[in-house]
Amino acid sequence: MRVSCPQCGASVDALTESRFYRCPFCASSFVVRGSRGVTEYTFRHVRDDRQAWSALAAYLERGMFTEPVERIAVDYLAFPFWMLSRNGDRRTLTPALEHPFAEIDFVALPAGDLVFLSDDDDYPRPSVSMEEVAERVPEGDAKGTWSLVFIPLYFLKCRAVEQDYTAIVSGPDGRVFALGYPVPTGSSLMVRHVAMIAFFTILLMVEGLLIRGHLVRAGSFLLSFAVFYGVYRVMLKRELPS
Numbered sequence: 001m002r003v004s005c006p007q008c009g010a011s012v013d014a015l016t017e018s019r020f021y022r023c024p025f026c027a028s029s030f031v032v033r034g035s036r037g038v039t040e041y042t043f044r045h046v047r048d049d050r051q052a053w054s055a056l057a058a059y060l061e062r063g064m065f066t067e068p069v070e071r072i073a074v075d076y077l078a079f080p081f082w083m084l085s086r087n088g089d090r091r092t093l094t095p096a097l098e099h100p101f102a103e104i105d106f107v108a109l110p111a112g113d114l115v116f117l118s119d120d121d122d123y124p125r126p127s128v129s130m131e132e133v134a135e136r137v138p139e140g141d142a143k144g145t146w147s148l149v150f151i152p153l154y155f156l157k158c159r160a161v162e163q164d165y166t167a168i169v170s171g172p173d174g175r176v177f178a179l180g181y182p183v184p185t186g187s188s189l190m191v192r193h194v195a196m197i198a199f200f201t202i203l204l205m206v207e208g209l210l211i212r213g214h215l216v217r218a219g220s221f222l223l224s225f226a227v228f229y230g231v232y233r234v235m236l237k238r239e240l241p242s
Contacts, residue, residue: 038130041116041148049154051174059176069158079099080148082094083109107170110172152170155167
């Protein structure tokens with residue numbers, strides 16, 4: 001069967017009805033769908049599980065979650081998405097593989113250059129067809145350029161506050177996609193934090209009453225805040241999972 005390369009337009013003999021990797025003229029890779037070629041892309045990325053866990057730890061720190069997190073397992077996959085490009089810059093991603101993760105719907109296209117697939121790697125075959133995705137798109141919005149993009153994703157399985165969680169980390173840019181933060185069950189940590197904030201508030205009130213000079217009072221406030229912030233950050237880092 002002969003199809004047109006979606007990248008350069010050359011007429012090429014497709015070796016299979018479902019998958020065709022390389023155009024001999026422009027070296028692009030594409031799949032064959034309904035007698036037409038659909039370009040395949042991915043991102044350059046070298047697997048690094050430690051970096052993925054570090055991205056999750058930073059995400060939890062931003063959410064002020066400080067309870068221990070047990071690392072259970074890491075699954076790494078170049079996950080396929082059907083990408084619909086409209087007007088050159090509007091890109092919509094839809095999972096092209098059946099999955100049990102609700103978080104996958106939050107995945108966005110990473111920053112970086114799209115590259116054609118390499119012959120050295122094995123990429124999963126889509127289990128959700130482009131036609132199925134197009135049927136779910138509102139009429140008129142499906143017009144555009146369809147392509148298949150494989151995004152390197154880490155599926156981090158962990159346990160916190162006696163519950164199992166899966167967080168998805170994008171390999172190219174380290175973004176974390178999750179439904180939210182685990183909900184702490186203990187109260188000792190929160191009491192400790194509240195006590196520190198209460199002490200800082202009382203200290204500022206005492207300084208405001210005892211120090212009469214405006215400049216001296218302002219300097220005292222800044223010094224107290226710097227000390228409090230430093231101690232608070234040190235405490236958080238010690239309580240966060242490494």
